Amino acid sequence: MAASAELPAQLKDQVQAAYRHYLEAKGYRPRYGQRLMIAEIVKGLVGGDESVVVVEAGTGTGKTVAYLLAALPTAKHFKKRLVLSTATVALQDQIIGKDLPDLAAHSGLEFTYALAKGRSRYLCLSKLDQLLSQDQQQEGLALYDDELALRLDGEQTRLLEELADAYVGGRWDGDRDSWRDEIAQENWQLLTTDHRQCSNRRCAHFSGCCFFKARESLDQADCIVANHDLVLADLALGGGAVLPDPEDTFYVFDEGHHLADKAVQHFSHRLRLRSSRSWLKQLSKTLARLAKDLPQAEALLRYYPPVTESIASAEELLPELLVLLEPLLPLEEDDREPVVQHSRFANGVVPEPISAQCARLRQPLRRVAVQLDSMVEVLKEALSEPLHGISRELAERWYPVLGRALSRAEAAYGLLQDYAEPAHRGTVPQARWLSRYPFQQGDDVELCSSPILAAETLQESLWNRCHGAVVTSATLTALGRFDHFQLCSGVPAGTRFASVPSPFDYASNGVLRLPRLEADPGHPEEHDRVVAEALDAFLDPKKGALVLFTSWRQLNRVRDRLGDVWRSRILAQGDLGKQEILKSHRQRIDSGQGSVIFGLASFAEGIDLPGDYLTQVVIAKIPFAVPGDPVESALHEWVREQGQDPFSAISVPLASVRLIQACGRLIRSESDSGEVMILDNRLKTRRYGRDLLAALPPFRVVAE
Structure with missing residues (x-):
């Protein structure tokens, strides 16, 4: 200390x-x-x-x-x-x-x-103005994800008009979270901005800007x-x-x-190759429209030939990188999962042919970023004082378009730079891996990089x-x-x-049950059966309960094994949104019915169901991290190289934190009481199990 x-x-x-x-x-x-x-x-x-x-x-x-x-x-x-x-x-x-x-x-x-709050939580008045004033019969600007030309449907137009009317009338402050209804992400992303697209004080709407008004305080x-x-x-x-x-x-x-x-998560990098090539093609079309829109803008158009040349070079090199990567992700014929598989590079070291190709590809993408940055600076200058061939109106229209393109080019360059540089021994390595995703023209390959700590x-x-x-x-x-x-x-x-320490009297108000089971989690089908049997015997049909699983597979299979009466009482994650599940659960308890929530990790913390809303918590098994996660696997690999056992150094401590969080759902106030049941024999048969138990709140333990 x-x-x-x-x-x-x-x-x-x-x-x-x-x-x-x-x-x-x-x-x-x-x-x-x-x-x-x-x-x-x-x-x-x-x-x-x-x-x-x-x-x-x-x-x-x-x-x-x-x-x-x-x-x-x-x-x-x-x-x-x-x-x-x-x-x-x-x-x-x-x-x-x-x-x-x-x-x-x-x-x-x-x-x-x-x-x-960040800019992304606030309405961008410039974007709203452009969306409402554009001629829907003309070709839209490529502003958004996958750079598709924008077309607003009738419902979106009505929403935008309603938002604009409420803001102008002083009935709304432009904060997404204060709007009376949930605004769908696909609609909100049309209306917000980021630091690359925002022109700050140069914007014609700056005096009324929601974000900067909030920032003044x-x-x-x-x-x-x-x-x-x-x-x-x-x-x-x-x-x-x-x-x-x-x-x-x-x-x-x-x-x-x-x-x-x-x-x-914040400092990780990702790059999908086929979608990036599609984006580069669309960027070329977008820049061609810019040149057509601003034919006299000499200060801007002098960057047009070199940036299109750099885009073409990047487009040409991308397929060569795909040829190197696809053999590392063999597609299994019967695999229908959205992500087919991960292929992780041991110790974060990228093979030399792939690293060399990433080094070649980063050069044109770096030039794209540099040239787009120069174009953005010209438009920024035109926002303050009109330049030859660039009116303020056109500068306001194109500034966020190129700002978004610049942001994406910088992100792509950042990932390629990461792959091109060799991993340095003696420091904590990056996790680097490939993933396969479905795409319009065949599966896409994504390059990923993330700190492991x-x-x-x-x-x-x-x-x-x-x-x-x-x-x-x-x-x-x-x-x-x-x-x-x-x-x-x-x-x-x-x-x-x-x-x-907590002021709660856990020993008097809570019981921790550790039943003796016929099967361990190492035998999944048998463990599913004994979990279903334990729930049928333990849960009180008139009370509020929370059952926590570590996988969708077990959640669904245990639910399927229960009878119709129990299934009618279950509110399962995946069937409804989290807030809707909690709302329905409270309503059932208030009306005197029993209710059971089936959930995964997101229900093991941040859930506050005091009193009768929750008197029984069941944990299906020790919440170890899901095997196969590339970052987790890379961390284990590094810990092993440091001469430590990753299971003892990483897996068990992380499971301890998660188990404490899960048990913490039961007692939320001094008057709360109830029972926790953990359906995992390893808590009694393994040495680490005893360590996990010792770290839990001091409930009265009943071991069968």
């Missing part, structure tokens, strides 16, 4: 007074875990050069109030901003709509706060509520693009167990730059230790770690 610097007396008094004021105003009693969490955070944030605090806070601790009471005064004391990041929209909405207003009203602390706010994706995107742009500079910021990452996985990326972009950070969640330890989290996240060696 890192040594703390001297705690400023003024800050200590302010935090204590705010907590006391809050408890008195709300009529609450102090909680030991909450007080401990406040103290650990404040001590850690003033701890010197490595002011990073990792706090596991059990359910019921009141961690949101704890980290706000600790971090808000600390950030203001050091004249820094506080960025509070969550993994889910639900928690983000709760904090901005409930927790922060409540704290401002009852703690005596004075602070301002604002909500931060961020400049003065003491506390900014964001999400992990936005924070990572901002860091990838160098920091300070949307959020404050990391050096001037204290961060709090709630639901922090998601941070490392989000970072891995986020540690180095987060060290460089976050931990080494921020003024201080707090990472908190109910599940940060694995097998009772922080080692796994530290490996994945790369938090500094001097990080302050603390585990704050």
Whole structure:
């Protein structure tokens, strides 16, 4: 544990007074875990050069109030901003709509706060204007996925007109999440933008821009509520693009167990070859229309011949790369899965012929990106001051078109650059693999690259730059230790770690049943049978239950084995959306019926069904990672090369975290009670099983 610097007396008094004021105003009693969490955070944030605090806070601790009471005064004391990041929209909405207003009203602390979202959550007025004003009889611009010419149907036109009317009338703020109905992604992607397509202050609609109006409130706010994706995107742009500079910021990452996985996904690269060739052909047509639309634009058209030449070179080289790759993904005749298979490169090392061809292909794509960037800059200049042959109107029309093309060209170049460079020994390797997907003209091959750990990326972009950070969640330890989290996240060696216990009486209110089964998960068909039999015997038809599986196969086969009466009570993931399942489940319980949810990993966390809504949780088997995932396989390979056992070092700790999350669905408040049943003999017969059990909440165990 890192040594703390001297705690400023003024800050200590302010935090204590705010907590006391809050408890008195709300009529609450102090909680030991909450007080401990406040103290650990404040001590850690003033701890010197490595002011990073990792706090596991059990359910019921009141961690949101704890980290706000600790971090808000600390950030203001050091004249820094506080960025509070969550993994889910639900928690983000709760904090901005409930927790922060409540704290401002009852703690005596004075602070301002604002909500931060990325551009993609806001309406782009320029795109809306273009879509509504374009002549539907003329050829549309290639603005969108697969660069297909746009055609709006009647329903889409009505939606756009309704959105425009509501925004102009002041009845809507342009935020996708505040619209009264869910806007389908295929419609919303027509209306939003990204940093490459946005012309910022040069846009004719800048004064009314939804995104920049929302962003104005961020400049003065003491506390900014964001999400992990936005924070990572901002860091990838160098920091300070949307959020404050990391050096001037204290961060709090709630639901922090998601941070490392989000970072891995954020910094991965993918490139589908046949669809890319199709896109390049469409890009040539798009640029030909640009040349026709702007025949006098000399400053722009001087890039037209070289960019089309570079596109043609890339088109010519792509099939040669496909010839090298397709033999690595042999197609099985009876395989009807959307993704036929993965083919992973051992240690992330790409064979020399493939690497060399990627190196050849990256050159024309790099030129495409450079030339498109130059064209975008010309259009940007024309947005400020009309250039010869380019009116402001035409610049506004073409700027997002070329901006989107530039973004795609840069992404393609990034993947090829990754494949062209040899993997360096001594550092954590990339996972590199191929996948096959169905495509219009035969199956497509996708090149993929991903970090296997986020540690180095987060060290460089976050931990080494921020003024201080707090990472908190109910599940940060694995097998009772922080080692796994530290490996994945790369938090500094001097990080302050603390585990704050839950106030719930698990032994009195919860039972953990471990029945003796006739079959193990190693025998899938027999295990399906005994799981179905156990459910039939254990579940109370009048109660609320959650049954968690690790695969679609077992979920469906167990459901098929149950009788008609049970099947009529089951709400299964895949049949309905997640929110619709939860809504129907609550309605059934409220009306006195029994209800059973069948779900996979997404139902093992973030589900809040207190009281009678959930009194029985069944876990079909230990939630080990699905074998065959390329990133997971590459991580195991690297761990093995470090002289460790990947099962013990990676698989078991990750299963521990997932098992704790699943069991955590049962007790959500001090008055909750119920039973958890785990249908896996390995918890009693394997050594790692006993370790997994020891890390679970201290339920009263009934082993048969």
